[in-house]
Amino acid sequence: xxxxxxxxxxxxxxxxxxxxxxxxxxxxxxxxxxxxxxxxxxxxxxxxxxxxxxxxxxxxxxxxxxxxxxxxxxxxxxxxxxxxxxxxxxxxxxxxxxxxxxxxxxxxxx
Amino acid sequence: xxxxxxxxxxxxxxxxxxxxxxxxxxxxxxxxxxxxxxxxxxxxxxxxxxxxxxxxxxxxxxxxxxxxxxxxxxxxxxxxxxxxxxxxxxxxxxxxxxxxxxxxxxxxxxxxxxxxx
Numbered sequence: 637x638x639x640x641x642x643x644x645x646x647x648x649x650x651x652x653x654x655x656x657x658x659x660x661x662x663x664x665x666x667x668x669x670x671x672x673x674x675x676x677x678x679x680x681x682x683x684x685x686x687x688x689x690x691x692x693x694x695x696x697x698x699x700x701x702x703x704x705x706x707x708x709x710x711x712x713x714x715x716x717x718x719x720x721x722x723x724x725x726x727x728x729x730x731x732x733x734x735x736x737x738x739x740x741x742x743x744x745x746x
Numbered sequence: 747x748x749x750x751x752x753x754x755x756x757x758x759x760x761x762x763x764x765x766x767x768x769x770x771x772x773x774x775x776x777x778x779x780x781x782x783x784x785x786x787x788x789x790x791x792x793x794x795x796x797x798x799x800x801x802x803x804x805x806x807x808x809x810x811x812x813x814x815x816x817x818x819x820x821x822x823x824x825x826x827x828x829x830x831x832x833x834x835x836x837x838x839x840x841x842x843x844x845x846x847x848x849x850x851x852x853x854x855x856x857x858x859x860x861x862x863x
Contacts, residue, residue: 667849678752678856679841681851684851
């Protein structure tokens with residue numbers, strides 16, 4: 637399956653700590669994207685990293701991509717209670733299809 | 747950022763009836779829109795790609811006669827669940843990219859929760 641697979645499935649941390657989520661995939665990609673979903677809501681795009689990029693930052697977010705290992709990580713630094721949500725990686729392959737991983741449920745405890 | 751509006755946000759219907767869900771791009775035109783389905787605590791599964799002015803492209807295993815998609819304008823796509831049954835109860839989400847862009851981030855609607863009694 638080309639679908640991204642994420643780990644951990646669930647992560648619970650204290651406010652102020654860093655949260656790291658990983659995503660692995662099996663096929664060639666154009667880019668890899670991370671999205672956030674609050675319970676019962678739509679998805680919000682967080683960051684996109686292209687296949688020729690290795691690291692990208694956006695505010696408290698840091699994304700890495702290792703195409704040789706077909707894996708990516710999302711790091712959220714100095715987490716806040718408001719960061720509590722599900723986080724999905726999505727791989728874009730040829731034909732512009734976006735395939736989502738199973739997601740990581742992040743809980744940040746105040 | 748671009749805004750995608752989805753309506754209704756929640757709908758409850760009786761088994762056997764049909765339900766229409768609308769997806770509108772409010773501040774951009776979208777040649778292509780995508781319809782996803784999501785079960786509780788699970789990932790998004792792509793159902794179909796909606797193409798303006800032409801037939802939708804359905805993913806393997808998705809019944810095109812069950813899930814009718816119409817993309818009559820550059821700002822509106824509709825998903826109609828025909829003869830709905832309880833197993834069709836799910837969270838349906840649409841998304842789009844601005845213009846004729848075929849790559850990059852997707853903008854999502856807020857989703858529509860369908861409950862079939």
